[in-house]
Amino acid sequence: MTSPLPKPIIDLKGITKSFGTFQALKGIDATINEGEFFSLLGPSGCGKTTLLRMIAGFEMPSSGTIMIGGKNMAGVPANRRPTNMVFQSYAIFPHLTVAENVGYGLKTRKLPKAEIAREVEQALNMVDLGGLGARAAHELSGGQRQRVALARALVMKPKVVLLDEPLSALDKKLRDQMQVELRQLQQKLGITFILVTHDQEEALTMSDRIAVMFEGRIAQLATPEQLYRRPVDRRVASFIGVMNFLDARATGPINGHLALDIPALGSIALPSAQIPEGLDPGRLNSIGIRPEMLTILFDGNEHAEQVARGEVTGTAYYGDMTYYSVRLPGHAEDVTISMRNTAGRSIVPAGSTVPVGWGADSIVLFQ
Amino acid sequence: MLTGERRQGLALISPTLLYSLLMLAAPLIMVLTFSFWTQNYLELDTTLTLDNYREAWSKPIYSTLIFRSLKISLIVTLVTVVLAFPIAYYLSFHVKQRKALWLFLITVPFWTSYLLRVFLWKVILGYNGVLNTALKGLGIIEEPLTFLLYNANAVVLTLAHAWAPFAILPIFVALEKIDRSLLEAAEDLGDGPVRRFFRITLPLAMPGVVASTLIVLIPTIGDFITPKLVGGTDGLMIANMIQIQFGKANNAPLGAALALSSMLIVASISAVIFLLGKRFGGKVQ
Numbered sequence: 001m002t003s004p005l006p007k008p009i010i011d012l013k014g015i016t017k018s019f020g021t022f023q024a025l026k027g028i029d030a031t032i033n034e035g036e037f038f039s040l041l042g043p044s045g046c047g048k049t050t051l052l053r054m055i056a057g058f059e060m061p062s063s064g065t066i067m068i069g070g071k072n073m074a075g076v077p078a079n080r081r082p083t084n085m086v087f088q089s090y091a092i093f094p095h096l097t098v099a100e101n102v103g104y105g106l107k108t109r110k111l112p113k114a115e116i117a118r119e120v121e122q123a124l125n126m127v128d129l130g131g132l133g134a135r136a137a138h139e140l141s142g143g144q145r146q147r148v149a150l151a152r153a154l155v156m157k158p159k160v161v162l163l164d165e166p167l168s169a170l171d172k173k174l175r176d177q178m179q180v181e182l183r184q185l186q187q188k189l190g191i192t193f194i195l196v197t198h199d200q201e202e203a204l205t206m207s208d209r210i211a212v213m214f215e216g217r218i219a220q221l222a223t224p225e226q227l228y229r230r231p232v233d234r235r236v237a238s239f240i241g242v243m244n245f246l247d248a249r250a251t252g253p254i255n256g257h258l259a260l261d262i263p264a265l266g267s268i269a270l271p272s273a274q275i276p277e278g279l280d281p282g283r284l285n286s287i288g289i290r291p292e293m294l295t296i297l298f299d300g301n302e303h304a305e306q307v308a309r310g311e312v313t314g315t316a317y318y319g320d321m322t323y324y325s326v327r328l329p330g331h332a333e334d335v336t337i338s339m340r341n342t343a344g345r346s347i348v349p350a351g352s353t354v355p356v357g358w359g360a361d362s363i364v365l366f367q
Numbered sequence: 368m369l370t371g372e373r374r375q376g377l378a379l380i381s382p383t384l385l386y387s388l389l390m391l392a393a394p395l396i397m398v399l400t401f402s403f404w405t406q407n408y409l410e411l412d413t414t415l416t417l418d419n420y421r422e423a424w425s426k427p428i429y430s431t432l433i434f435r436s437l438k439i440s441l442i443v444t445l446v447t448v449v450l451a452f453p454i455a456y457y458l459s460f461h462v463k464q465r466k467a468l469w470l471f472l473i474t475v476p477f478w479t480s481y482l483l484r485v486f487l488w489k490v491i492l493g494y495n496g497v498l499n500t501a502l503k504g505l506g507i508i509e510e511p512l513t514f515l516l517y518n519a520n521a522v523v524l525t526l527a528h529a530w531a532p533f534a535i536l537p538i539f540v541a542l543e544k545i546d547r548s549l550l551e552a553a554e555d556l557g558d559g560p561v562r563r564f565f566r567i568t569l570p571l572a573m574p575g576v577v578a579s580t581l582i583v584l585i586p587t588i589g590d591f592i593t594p595k596l597v598g599g600t601d602g603l604m605i606a607n608m609i610q611i612q613f614g615k616a617n618n619a620p621l622g623a624a625l626a627l628s629s630m631l632i633v634a635s636i637s638a639v640i641f642l643l644g645k646r647f648g649g650k651v652q
Contacts, residue, residue, distance in 0.1 A: 058551055078554045091552035095570045104566075105556030156556065 006033035009159060009192050010055065015064035017050055017216075024050045026216040028064070032160075032194060037186050039195045039203040042213035043239070049164060051213075052196045056162050057081045069159050084153035085162040088169070090145045092137045098124070098148055099133030105156045123155035126185065143174050150182075160192045167202060179205050200240050204228065212236050230276065234286070234366050243288045244335040245366070246328075250281035260363070262287060264331035265308045268360050275365065283367040291338040293362030296324060297355040298345060304357025310335070312352050322347055326356060402623035411620070419624035429608065433629060436604040437636075439519055439594075440587035443526040447583045448576060450527070451534035455575075456568075458535075459542035470539075473532050481529060485596050488525045492516040492597070517599025525593050530586075534579040541575025542568070570647065577644030581637050588633050605629050 010032040017025040025047045032038045040048035053059045055066060057078030066073040069082060084105070093101050103120045111119070124130050127147040140148065146166060153161050166182075167175045183206045186193045197203050203210045204224040211221040220232045231237035234245060248262040257269035258281055275281070295304060296312075310326040313334050322341055325334040337356065339345070348354055402419050405412040423429050458469050476484060491497045492515040499511035515521065545568065553563040569576075591606035598604070605625065612622030 056555060058554075077559075078551070079557045079559055083555075085552070085555045087548045087552055089546065089548050091546065091548040093549060093552070093567065104553070108557040108562065152552075152556065 006036070008032070009034045009036075009069055010194075011065075011067040012051075012055075013065045013067075015051065015054065015061045015066065017047070017054065017059065018062045024216055025061070028216075028218060030211055030218060030221060032192060034192055035190045036208045037183065037193045037195070037206055039197060039207040039210045040213060041197055041200060041203040041210050041239075043198055045215075046213040047216040048196045048198075048213050052085075052162050052164055052194060055160070055194065056083055056085050082159040083162055084156045084158040084160075085164065086146075086149045086153050086166045088164045088166070090149040090166075090169075092140070092145050092148055094137045096137060097133065098129065098135045098137065098140070101137065101148055102133070102152045102155055104152060119155055120151075123151040126154065127151045142169055143178070146170065146178065150185075154185075154189070154191075158191065160194060161186075163193060163195045165196055165198070168197075168199070175202075182206060204240070212239060214239075228290075230364060231288070232276065234288070237288050237364065237366070242291050242336055243364075244291065244294070245286050245288050245333075246331060246335070248284065248287040248365075250284045253281070260284075260287070264328035264335075265356075265358055266306060268306060268363070270360050270363060270365075274361065274363070279365055279367060284365055286366045288364040288366060289335075289358060289362055291323065291336040293358065294326075294335065294337040295357040296326075296337055296339055296348060297357050298348075302357070304355075305359035306357065308356045308358065310354060310356045312348050312350050312354055314350055315347055317347065324348065326354070328356070398623045398626055401620050402627050404620045406618045406620050419620045420628065422621060423624045423628050429605070429625060432603065432605040432608050433632065435519070436588050436606070436629070437632070439522055439602075439604060440526075440584055440590075442523050443530065443587050444580055444584040446523065446527045447530050447534045448538075448579050451531055451579060452538055452572075452576070454531075455535045455538035455542055458539050470536075473535055476529070476532060482592065484529060485525055485593055488521065488528070488597055489516065492521055492524075516597060517602065519598065519602045521597040521599075522594050522602045522604075525597050526587050526590065529593075530583045533582050537578035537582065538572060538575040541572045541578075545571045573644050573647055577641060580640055580644075584640070585633055585637060588629065 008031045010030075012028050012030045012032075015025055015028040016023065028047075028051060040051060042048045050059060054061055055068070055073075057073065057076060057080075060074075073081060093104065096104070099117070099120050102123055103116045106116045106119055120133060121130065124133060127150050129144060129147050129151065132144070137145075137148075146169075149166070163182075167178050170178060179202060182193070195203070195206065204227075207224055209221065209223055210227055211218045212227065213219065214235055220227060220236045222230075227236065227240050231240060231243070234243075237243040237245075246262055246264045248260055251259045251261050251267070253259070254269055256272050258272060258275055259267065259269050261267050295302070297304060297307065308328060310328045312324055313327050314325040316323040320341060322339050324337045324339065326337050327334050341347075403415045403417070405414065405416055405418060454473075458466065462469055489496070493499070494511050494513065494516070496515070498515060499508070502508045503511065549567055549571070550563060553567045558566060588604075589606045591604065591610055594602045594604045594607055598607075606629075609622045609625050609629075612618045612625060616622075
């Protein structure tokens with residue numbers, strides 16, 4: 001975080017939204033801080049876009065309040081809100097030039113022409129489109145359109161920039177590049193960005209905090225690291241990255257530790273610090289381990305806290321990484337193990353029996 | 368050599384092409400030829416001459432009729448397009464379900480013959496017509512109003528009603544094509560509904576408006592049934608005069624010269640409207 005005392009800029013309280021009988025949002029509470037890169041992440045239909053459109057003022061909540069910069073936004077139309085949006089389709093005005101597009105909002109504010117021209121040029125330089133102001137909208141590539149949309153929002157100097165899946169229409173390479181650029185731009189300007197995305201990688205790499213949404217509710221609101229390392233439930237865990245789920249049960253507390261029996265791996269005692277608040281050990285039924293937290297022990301020199309045995313059933317080579325499918329005894333589904341292809345490490349062929357290393361601190365508990 | 372694709376294309380359009388050549392180009396060439404000849408009572412003098420054009424462009428009666436035709440059809444076009452726009456807008460932006468039903472209803476007037484619809488206006492506007500009877504019955508007037516029928520206003524009213532569906536549909540299509548996120552973007556950037564309409568909706572609907580304008584303007588300048596039936600003497604238009612020249616007056620060459628002259632004028636006006644629309648609608652692709 002940039003500042004030690006985060007100052008809230010957007011406050012969402014008890015937001016619900018119904019379209020006919022369909023409940024798109026079922027009670028959203030969240031606070032978004034000044035200068036924060038905040039993401040709404042979830043599968044399509046989870047209500048993330050509806051929530052963003054409500055902050056923008058295109059939809060009104062059925063109940064609940066939206067505060068922006070300390071002001072209640074009830075009844076305030078989109079054109080009077082201190083927010084600007086980058087649309088998924090970019091919504092570049094087809095009958096205007098790049099400069100006219102970017103200067104559109106400034107013209108509404110009745111700024112003098114020379115000032116508009118200066119601000120527009122500045123905004124275009126900011127998104128690396130300097131000198132392209134005279135271009136017609138239809139002469140732009142997909143990536144350029146995205147930059148124009150961004151410049152058009154930034155030139156308004158809004159309190160909050162809203163981005164509705166801005167990168168989904170770009171190809172992978174450009175998308176990766178834009179992720180970095182967007183993040184750098186946001187940090188440089190210090191403006192709050194709210195990003196809607198269904199791409200977990202995008203959310204993880206760019207955000208300060210992420211709200212993971214399912215079916216109209218926030219399932220978890222946390223930093224990318226917390227989300228990845230300590231997902232609150234199996235749904236969040238499987239939405240963010242890859243997670244191996246294994247059956248497990250608690251066999252009892254042993255001096256401040258929780259004793260776990262994991263049939264596929266073995267027994268282990270977890271320090272109580274690792275037990276999430278509100279988890280009832282009696283209802284615990286499974287654990288999760290990330291692919292990179294399991295290791296195949298290639299030779300005797302490598303050390304692991306615990307060792308289980310498994311059989312390699314398949315491999316997928318990714319250049320820098322190899323993903324192994326490994327069958328563990330007493331577990332129907334193969335687990336995925338990712339191994340870095342470091343020097344001297346050869347790929348274990350399918351059919352080999354290998355020692356699998358694991359440890360207590362990589363275990364996530366689910367009920 | 369023709370490539371396979373081009374040959375296929377030509378084969379596809381050739382029946383239509385042949386038909387248009389026969390039915391459009393051939394008569395046009397005939398009329399063009401006629402306009403340079405002279406009628407000597409019963410026989411045609413085929414010596415080429417510009418006399419017909421000289422007469423068409425110099426005698427005040429013809430220019431009066433042309434100007435009146437232009438004036439009437441411009442007013443008709445203005446009225447029709449201005450009234451059609453809100454209907455098309457409503458259809459496109461406010462009708463959520465049953466759009467097809469609405470479009471279907473708009474075409475209902477076409478279910479009866481155009482002639483019948485003109486007669487209907489005679490019934491409504493006539494001396495003992497629906498309007499006069501109703502106003503008299505309500506005690507608003509004592510004597511029937513006579514300015515309703517047999518004048519230029521009646522022609523405007525009848526034509527505007529008849530051409531409304533043709534004007535609504537192109538505007539509707541243009542409005543339907545506008546990406547709704549553009550309107551949201553304009554609002555997001557600070558525009559209220561009115562500014563947004565003039566900066567985004569109208570410029571992007573311009574191709575439809577231009578199409579509507581031309582679709583209504585071009586045929587109404589040359590209309591002769593409506594002025595004949597409801598126009599009276601001061602509602603007569605240039606097409607009526609052309610008809611007279613080809614018929615009663617037995618002066619086809621003059622009629623041809625008049626027809627070609629008005630065609631030239633209509634074409635120039637259409638070109639101007641097209642260019643203006645393009646300029647206002649801007650660089651829409």
